[in-house]
Amino acid sequence: MVRRLYKKLFGGVGRAFGLLSHDLGIDLGTANTLVYARDRGIVLNEPSVVALYSDTRKVRAVGDEAKLMLGRTPGNIVATRPMKDGVIADFDVTEAMLRYFIAKACRSAKFVAPRVVVAVPSGITEVERRAVKESAMNAGAREVLLLQEPVAAAIGVGLPIDEPAASMIVDIGGGTTEVAIISLSGVVYSRSLRVGGDAMDMAIVNYLKRAHNLFIGERTAEEIKIRIGSALPLDVERSMAVKGRDTITGLPQTVHVTSQEVREALSDSLNAIADMIRTTLERCPPELSSDLVDRGIVLAGGGSLIKNLDQLLRQRTCLPVFVADDALRAVANGTGVVLQDLSSWLKISGSS
Ligand SMILES: Nc1ncnc2c1ncn2[C@@H]1O[C@H](COP(=O)(O)OP(=O)(O)OP(=O)(O)O)[C@@H](O)[C@H]1O
Ligand SMILES: [Mg+2]
Structure with a gap:
């Protein structure tokens, strides 16, 4: 009865979405979380990192501020990435992170609990899907819809996916x-x-350990990958000085790493x-x-x-x-398009 009345008033969930301006699309990524606010565009783009006090598990920092702390925290603080391999690895921390991001995204708007479209990997299990939904609900969403990430990305880059x-x-x-x-x-x-990128970073960490007896952190590995990583030979090969810890002497050390070496380190991931x-x-x-x-x-x-x-x-x-x-924002842009016209997209097999 209530539902029928609701439907009569709003013409279904799609139009109800249209009437509200607090709806969000979230690309809850392993590396970065992006939030798209309906009619406003991408309002938040921060690393999926949370710093916690190790004794109380209280949140110390989230996003950009927390990423700076990765690998550099004193004993009483831990900086963690609650998403792993595209799915939630730590439920409570993901929830805390989402709550922070949702609140930040809604800050300038009058706060009405938002409806949220979350992009999730297509390969996740039912249990993992439920975890994402619950996490977003607990973090303050009023309703949660899941959309397959590749569908969101395809929409976001403007592929004509509705054609036969x-x-x-x-x-x-x-x-x-x-x-x-x-x-x-x-x-x-x-x-x-x-x-994905994390496996590539790990491959660089392992390569430098093996080839140069140099121990580096994830953030340094990521920087090497972004600056001189390549899949095929470059017109002009490059090199960079990398600082880390010598695994034999235990002392800080600088090593020159070439783009050829990084390519070798990345080859397994790229071949896969x-x-x-x-x-x-x-x-x-x-x-x-x-x-x-x-x-x-x-x-x-x-x-x-x-x-x-x-x-x-x-x-x-x-x-x-x-x-x-706009490769890094494709999924978030896709969730934004879905928010604008939800009812059409509900027909896509990947959404639920
Ligand atoms: N210019 C670049 N060259 C190479 N890699 C890059 C570059 N810029 C970002 N990356 C890598 O891209 C990855 C992050 O990409 P993205 O934000 O699309 O992932 P995500 O959506 O958080 O993860 P997932 O979709 O797997 O949950 C990181 O591993 C980062 O190091
Ligand atoms: Mg992604």
């Missing part, structure tokens, strides 16, 4: 790489691999991603395969910014490969 023709998106994030073939607003085939894309193409129905010959593959997510990765994937797939213009 295949579009392929590859979202390389911090924790996962998601590949999806989408046609008629539905996911025809998708795969998710728990390899290329293999997954090939497998996805092999499973693709033939009509859709032929669409991809013309339309190619679009890359999104921070990992797609590795130099020459598009070229490597072009070689491996023989298809055109493009890196999205």
